[in-house]
Every structure is written in C-alpha cells, then in structure tokens.
Amino acid sequence: IYPGYKFKIVDAMITNFQHIPEELKQYKQWVLVGTEGELIDPHNGRRASVIDPSTWSDYEYAKSVCGIGLGFVITANDPYCLIDIDNKITNPATPDQLARQEKVLIAFNSWTERSRSGRGYHIIIKGSIPRGIDQDHIGVYSTGRYMIMTGDVVRDAPITDYNDLVNQLYNEATKTSHRAELVDGMATMSD
Numbered sequence: 001i002y003p004g005y006k007f008k009i010v011d012a013m014i015t016n017f018q019h020i021p022e023e024l025k026q027y028k029q030w031v032l033v034g035t036e037g038e039l040i041d042p043h044n045g046r047r048a049s050v051i052d053p054s055t056w057s058d059y060e061y062a063k064s065v066c067g068i069g070l071g072f073v074i075t076a077n078d079p080y081c082l083i084d085i086d087n088k089i090t091n092p093a094t095p096d097q098l099a100r101q102e103k104v105l106i107a108f109n110s111w112t113e114r115s116r117s118g119r120g121y122h123i124i125i126k127g128s129i130p131r132g133i134d135q136d137h138i139g140v141y142s143t144g145r146y147m148i149m150t151g152d153v154v155r156d157a158p159i160t161d162y163n164d165l166v167n168q169l170y171n172e173a174t175k176t177s178h179r180a181e182l183v184d185g186m187a188t189m190s191d
Helices: 059-066 095-107 163-176
Strands: 030-033 070-074 080-085 112-114 121-126 133-135 138-141 145-149 153-155
Antiparallel strands (some): 112 121, 112 153, 133 138
16 A cells, blocks of 8 residues: 555455444544554554554544554543453453453443454443553553454444443452562662
C-alpha cells in the first residue's frame, strides 16, 4: 500500500465494518493492524503507538486505506473500557478460568465481538480503571491499549456504562494478585 511498507495484513483478519458500533467510529483513534497484531499508522504505513495520537486516523480514512483489518485505540480521553477474554490454543484457560470468563460475559451485557482467533471475546463498556490488568485470561484496560476489531458480533447490545462493576472486577483481581511489596531499606553493597 505504501512505499517501504513492511507489514502485511492477512485476509483472516477481515473486519466486518458494518457491525462496528457507530459511536466508536466518531473517534480519531483508528489504526491498521499487521499480521502479528502490530499497530500501523494509516497515514504512512509505519508503526503506530497507543500513546501517540499523530499515528492514528479517523475511521473512514483508516477503512479506505486498509479495507481489511482495523484496530481501535482505547485512551483516557474516551469513555471506553475493553474487557479482553482469551482462551488461546497455546495457553488454554483452565476449567476454573473458563467458568470465571463465563461469569464476566454474563455480567457485562454490552457490545461484544469474537476476537480474531475465534477463541476469545472483546466486550466494550463505558468505564475506567486505575491501570490495566490481565488475570485468568481476562484483560481489562481503559487506556494505553488497542483492540483488533473483527465486527464478528456475538452480542449486538449498546455500549453500556459498567464503571462500578468493572472497578469491582479490578479490585477483586488486584487483591488476588501475588505481588511483592517493595520496602525501602538501607543496605551495604560490595563490588
């Protein structure tokens, strides 16, 4: 598409554009997606960044340049939060994790699409969490991430505000994380 364009977009990632929510199309947060899921700037074919709006485009331009695979960047400046549920072949979810995923799918009755692997889901809600989390094959992000839009809709519901519920999910996930606490202290180091 571009001179020096080193990324390729595969046919398996064809986006069903007619099923992308209209409200997402209003944001200038669209990128192209390469074969390995890398973000591509629609304007020049170089790498895009989730923190650099100059590498994003409006929906119509990105669609016209690409025609195949698009990504939507989630930022702190929009009201959206992405719940990304995975069950990868190379790292499958356990039965307990699958049960938790099902509870999340039921609890968040908002617009949902199947991921490009066909083995996961993207639920888009309105809400914000302090930082992204990824636990039990469930990722939750409200900034600094993107989703590869497939338009393979499994729940054609409005994008709903679940701020309280997503923060409850966040709190539960961060309480069960096994994180070491850092403690300041004095130490003598040798060569």
